[in-house]
Amino acid sequence: MKTLSEFRIPFVGLKEGKHQFDFQIDKKFFDAFEYDEFEEVDFKISLALTKKSTLLELDFVVDGTVNVPCDLTAEEFDLEVSGAFTLIVKFGETFNNDLEDLLVLPHDAYQVEVQQYIYELIVLSVPQKRIKPGAQRTASAGDKNVTKKLEKKNSGTKQNDPRWDQLKQLLDKK
Template sequence: MKKLSEFLIPFAGLKLGKHPFEFQIDKTFFESFSFDEFESASILVKLVLEKKSNFLELSFKHQGTVYVPCDLTAEYFDLPIKGKMKMVVQFGETYNDDNEELLILPHGEHQLDVSQLIYEMIVLSVPARKEHPGIKDGSLKSAALDKLNELKVKEIKPPSGENETETDPRWDKLKQLLKDK
């Protein structure tokens, strides 16, 4: 993964308080992470960095769409996604990102790369099962669905020679026991 310069935030020169940032995410962002599960993407990420005297608070929000294949029909569609994430950045001896809500940067750092955080937030907001909205409302027209409807069993017919009204007399005796109670 290469460093993306537009996602480097130089926090050293910022005053104490809140500072808003916006990022427009598209397919090239995911290509830099060698992630190719989205055909295209259009996501707006809003970040509010609150600088305090000895730590930083990051509040991320994202909303947009990713163009993905349906898991049932393989038809591509725009999947709406949204999410939010909060993170605290503190300063210590060494870099540590083991905790998902706490990031420790070494003393002397003057900028923060938020590209990895944005990438993880977006990828984790995509549901495990991606289902085309046309499946639920019946408006999806695809070759796969047409073929499935063509091969669908229309009606189950009993084998010829059997009459549904006739039952085994042994079962009739057992049913009589239940009625006698």
């Protein structure tokens, strides 16, 4: 992963209260992670940082589109994606990011890197099943040709197994 400096937020000079940060994400962002599953990417990240005396609250909101293939038709389409995530940043002796929604920074830290959290939020917000709006669950011409070829191949080399014949006779008796 290549670290991108625009995703480092210095919090030392900020006053207590809410601060807004906006990021525009494109394909170059995912290239830094060497993630090539998305062809075209257009996301807007809204980050609300709330600075308190002992901790930071980071509220991420992602909205945008990603170009992916449809699982049914294999046609490329723009899938709308949205998601949200809240990260609590506390301060301690050493760095610790073992928990997914809690980050511990050393007391002398002056900035927080949000690049990894944005990446994970986007990737996890994209659904596993990607179906183009209006796509029908019908067999395409290519699927029908494959089915015909399989039926033709199976019809020529059909051998009966006597065990199945016995079971079929039981079904016929019902």
